[in-house]
Amino acid sequence: MTAQRIEGKAISDAIRIEIGEETAKLSALGIQPGLAVVLVGEDPASKVYVGSKEKACQQLGFYSEVHRLSGDTSQEELLALIDKLNNQSTIHGILVQLPLPKHIDEKSVIDAISAAKDVDGFHPVSVGNLVIGDDSLLPCTPAGVIELIKRTVGSIAGKHAVVIGRSNIVGKPVSMLLLRENATVTICHSRTANMEEIARTADILVVAIGKAKAIGSKYVKPGAVVIDVGINRLEDGKLAGDVDYEDVLETAGYVTPVPGGVGPMTITMLMLNTLKAAKQQHAIQE
Numbered sequence: 472m473t474a475q476r477i478e479g480k481a482i483s484d485a486i487r488i489e490i491g492e493e494t495a496k497l498s499a500l501g502i503q504p505g506l507a508v509v510l511v512g513e514d515p516a517s518k519v520y521v522g523s524k525e526k527a528c529q530q531l532g533f534y535s536e537v538h539r540l541s542g543d544t545s546q547e548e549l550l551a552l553i554d555k556l557n558n559q560s561t562i563h564g565i566l567v568q569l570p571l572p573k574h575i576d577e578k579s580v581i582d583a584i585s586a587a588k589d590v591d592g593f594h595p596v597s598v599g600n601l602v603i604g605d606d607s608l609l610p611c612t613p614a615g616v617i618e619l620i621k622r623t624v625g626s627i628a629g630k631h632a633v634v635i636g637r638s639n640i641v642g643k644p645v646s647m648l649l650l651r652e653n654a655t656v657t658i659c660h661s662r663t664a665n666m667e668e669i670a671r672t673a674d675i676l677v678v679a680i681g682k683a684k685a686i687g688s689k690y691v692k693p694g695a696v697v698i699d700v701g702i703n704r705l706e707d708g709k710l711a712g713d714v715d716y717e718d719v720l721e722t723a724g725y726v727t728p729v730p731g732g733v734g735p736m737t738i739t740m741l742m743l744n745t746l747k748a749a750k751q752q753h754a755i756q757e
């Protein structure tokens with residue numbers, strides 16, 4: 472049996488239709504969700520991501536502001552802009568594109584964003600709420616991973632989920648979200664012994680390590696759901712995930728492609744967070 476491909480683009484499109492319907496309801500109340508994106512410097516990948524976020528806002532009828540600042544912008548100037556956006560009523564979500572230039576302290580910048588507008592879900596208050604299980608804005612890629620799994624196989628409860636990778640942006644938050652869905656969660660990382668054996672017990676395997684094609688079929692239990700969060704540029708210019716897609720096809724039950732799996736979900740979840748932030752700031756019930 473060949474694994475079923477999880478179509479991230481199609482699932483993302485379906486969620487965008489739902490967001491469009493909610494946005495129309497808000498519009499009838501005179502509310503337009505607003506997102507501010509801040510880009511410092513000229514990182515080519517970041518420029519592409521920021522452009523995609525701006526386009527998604529236009530498509531969904533959100534108000535958007537993109538602040539493109541030069542690479543020599545000081546930390547004080549950036550913090551002053553965040554302060555202004557924190558107090559601007561047309562803006563419900565603020566995203567500062569990472570990575571930032573070396574002379575700027577990322578943590579100080581993330582901490583300065585109002586938790587109510589933290590649509591990246593990176594602020595310590597958002598992270599704390601996630602761990603406690605309180606309502607909060609969820610980090611976009613991990614939230615997208617959960618939506619992909621739920622819309623593909625339904626309930627996650629009682630499943631053994633193995634997460635390979637423990638970054639603050641993906642591995643840790645996705646583990647907490649899987650736990651919140653009542654999975655039994657194991658986190659593996661570079662120092663884990665017997666990683667293959669552990670991974671082979673997973674009903675759901677989430678891989679976020681940033682190493683092209685590192686995870687092949689020997690890590691996969693027959694029939695498992697494999698979610699590949701990696702995006703790596705190969706020497707020939709092509710994109711590859713952290714999972715060896717061709718190799719796991721005969722073993723996995725479901726697998727996300729790269730590109731076209733987790734990637735399309737991330738911006739859609741950012742839009743969902745902006746919508747949610749707008750509702751909360753206008754005290755509208757979910």
Ligand code: GUN
Binds near residue numbers: 566
């Ligand atoms: N750079 C790469 N991924 C992300 C992300 O999810 N949020 C932000 N702010 N920057 C990023």
